[in-house]
Amino acid sequence: MDTGPIFARHRRVAFLAAVAALATLATVVDAATPDELREERREVQAQAAELASEVDAATADVDDLEVALAAAQANVDAQQAAVEAANRAVIDADEAQAAALVAIIDLEAQEEQARIDLQNAVIDSYVSFQGFDDLEALGDDPWEASRAETLAEIGTGTSLEGLDNLRSIGAELEFQRLLAEQAAVEAESNREEMRFRLAELETALAIEDQLLLEAVERQERRLGEAVALEALEAELSEQIRVEEQRIADAIANRIPPGGGSVTVPPDSDIELVTVGGITVNVLVEDQVRGILAAMSARGFNLGGGGYRSIESQIRLRRANCGTSDYAIWEMPASRCRPPTARPGLSQHEVGLAIDFTLNGRVLRTRNSDVFRALAEVAPQFGFYNLPSEPWHWSTTGG
Secondary structure (H helix, E strand, O other), rough: OOOOOOOHHHHHHHHHHHHHHHHHHHHHHOOOHHHHHHHHHHHHHHHHHHOOOOOOOOOOOHHHHHHHHHHHHHHHHHHHHHHHHHHHHHHHHHHHHHHHHHHHHHHHHHHHHHHHHHHHHHHHHHHHHOOHHHHOOOOOOHHHHHHHHHHHHOOOOHHHHHHHHHHHHHHHHHHHHHHHHHHHHHHHHHHHHHHHHHHHHHHHHHHHHHHHHHHHHHHHHHHHHHHHOOOOOOHHHHHHHHHHHHHHOOOOOOOOOOOOOOOOOOOOOEEEEEEEEEEEEEHHHHHHHHHHHHHHOOOOEEEEEEEOHHHHHHHHHHHHHOOHHHHHOOOOHHOOOOOOOOOOOOOHOOOOOEEEEEEEEEEOEEOOHHHHHHHHHHHHOOOEEOOEEEEEEOOOOO
């Protein structure tokens, strides 16, 4: 298929480099301050967003779409890892604060008991005093000797140990209070980081979901187109199937976010008419006749394939996806083996799309005289090209 690559090679490399940077930054915690890290991440994300915006899943080259799907997945995985790391940091800080608070309560109790023990030691020193000699008793302050002896005992033996213990408890208590204060600050900082990480994860998930949805819609349409092309050009039909199998493999481990609603079509018949060998809905008979006449006047006698019965697609779904209503009508194409488009989604099934051929070959390039002529003529009659498929024209352009 000559759809033209969405990325030049250097753009694709730049895109992957941006994603790699995002993945690296998502797990870095201590390499920079939070503000510096956020600013660096914003710059990288802006670059990745600019590059990712160039990927249109509906028309992208299969290589570029694979790169974009892998990039979206890598970004989500990196952001998820960052959220988990931030959450662990919050838990660790909370546990450190809780441990410090428990230690403070215990040390305050020890400090109180140490004070009591020291006071009792002083009282015991006074109580245990055995008296003084007669000369000391006749002095101006008969209790001076008792106080001196008591103070001496406080400075030695068990009393000295009590003072040292009280000082040690006080120092440890001051240290634990500092730890608790630091842990509280760190816990709040980590909670802010956690909120930041969660917001980035939500953004990454939204980007991936949108890309997955577009990839699923593209796959449904192109697989349906492969079926429509079987009778016109089997080689191209098989090429489309191979490419869409690659996309199915790329999204196999990611749960598609829905894939659009499907309504089982009513039993009413579509009125058909054949114009120049192309079977279409009678509602577009005049438009198709006008296109063929105008192209013939320019020297191009076009043929093609139009209407395709929905029943053939239902049979394929039963064979490849399952026999339940869900398997036939709702299951994403990528979950069938091989991937198979859901019935009711193709414009071919209502006779409003045509795959044009010239001399029995579908129009595979936009860089041709016949395509340029058709691009001028068809819109005048209400038919529009799907950019990724030069041969495919419909009333909606899809």
